[in-house]
Amino acid sequence: MEKEVMILTGAGQIGMAIARRMGYGKKIILGDKKPENARAVAKIMNEAGFDVLPMEMDLSSKDSILNLIAEAKKAGRITMLVNAAGVSPSQAPIEEILKADLYGTAVLLEEVGKIIAPGGVGVTISSQSGHRMEQLSPRADEQLACTPPEELLSLEILQPENIRDTLHAYQMAKRCNEKRVMAEAVKWGKRNARINAIAPGIIVTPLALDEFNGPRGDFYKNMFANSPAGRPGTADEVANVAELLLSDKGAFITGSTFLIDGGATSNYFYGSPLSAK
Numbered sequence: 001m002e003k004e005v006m007i008l009t010g011a012g013q014i015g016m017a018i019a020r021r022m023g024y025g026k027k028i029i030l031g032d033k034k035p036e037n038a039r040a041v042a043k044i045m046n047e048a049g050f051d052v053l054p055m056e057m058d059l060s061s062k063d064s065i066l067n068l069i070a071e072a073k074k075a076g077r078i079t080m081l082v083n084a085a086g087v088s089p090s091q092a093p094i095e096e097i098l099k100a101d102l103y104g105t106a107v108l109l110e111e112v113g114k115i116i117a118p119g120g121v122g123v124t125i126s127s128q129s130g131h132r133m134e135q136l137s138p139r140a141d142e143q144l145a146c147t148p149p150e151e152l153l154s155l156e157i158l159q160p161e162n163i164r165d166t167l168h169a170y171q172m173a174k175r176c177n178e179k180r181v182m183a184e185a186v187k188w189g190k191r192n193a194r195i196n197a198i199a200p201g202i203i204v205t206p207l208a209l210d211e212f213n214g215p216r217g218d219f220y221k222n223m224f225a226n227s228p229a230g231r232p233g234t235a236d237e238v239a240n241v242a243e244l245l246l247s248d249k250g251a252f253i254t255g256s257t258f259l260i261d262g263g264a265t266s267n268y269f270y271g272s273p274l275s276a277k
């Protein structure tokens with residue numbers, strides 16, 4: 001019997017945790033910019049009974065995304081998308097963050113939305129970070145939600161003079177992810193498919209470890225220490241939310257973003273003034 005296909009981008013801890021939870025019995029086409037990461041995760045998972053094909057894929061390139069989708073189509077009916085590829089503020093310059101996290105995610109959601117099988121479902125990983133940024137105007141929100149992907153990076157709000165630093169670029173990218181999910185949910189719905197976002201707080205992964213060791217390291221350590229949970233989260237806890245969203249139990253959930261941050265955002269807005277802001 002032909003297997004259903006999961007497209008997985010990002011051979012990181014969060015991507016792997018979700019794929020291990022939801023990818024059993026499926027053919028998993030795994031794309032990552034670093035082929036060694038894709039191969040390493042494929043090896044771990046294949047040795048645990050999964051069926052993973054690792055590929056080199058750059059989320060910031062439309063051609064590369066289309067190539068991954070073409071490979072997935074050859075494998076069978078694409079019923080699931082997990083987008084867990086991305087770079088953090090300490091890992092890349094502004095331009096790269098906008099190109100991969102913002103533009104690339106928009107392209108991926110749109111392109112998979114064109115071919116996802118009826119009843120299919122997807123999840124993309126945004127971030128609590130976007131929830132700390134000030135509200136944007138309704139017009140800016142709509143631009144992030146609906147501008148065709150190829151025009152996104154030309155928006156005035158994303159020009160260098162309007163982006164303060166890499167953290168701001170990351171927050172704009174993650175805000176955009178959530179707005180795209182809302183707009184895409186309408187289109188995916190026409191195919192009887194669903195798409196949602198998960199906005200994690202600090203989850204211990206190589207990406208978060210780069211942040212702990214980067215210029216904002218103390219800020220992040222204070223953030224989780226002062227949060228209601230008092231600790232960082234794990235990729236498996238993110239997979240708990242993904243399991244709800246990607247399974248039939250989440251059948252009424254689409255176009256939504258789920259914040260899973262141990263209460264760090266609540267603390268940021270309404271916690272003690274001495275807490276990390």
Ligand SMILES: NC(=O)c1ccc[n+]([C@@H]2O[C@H](COP(=O)([O-])OP(=O)(O)OC[C@H]3O[C@@H](n4cnc5c(N)ncnc54)[C@H](O)[C@@H]3O)[C@@H](O)[C@H]2O)c1
Nearest residue numbers: 011012013014033058059085086100127202203205207208
């Ligand atoms: N870890 C956290 O604290 C945290 C918090 C909020 C959001 N996130 C988001 O979760 C997602 C997954 O991150 P993670 O924490 O699992 O990190 P990770 O470092 O474990 O994995 C990220 C993977 O994405 C790959 N990648 C980077 N740029 C790429 C590109 N242009 N094309 C294809 N692959 C690329 C990396 O090579 C890496 O394998 C990211 O979007 C990140 O922004 C993480």
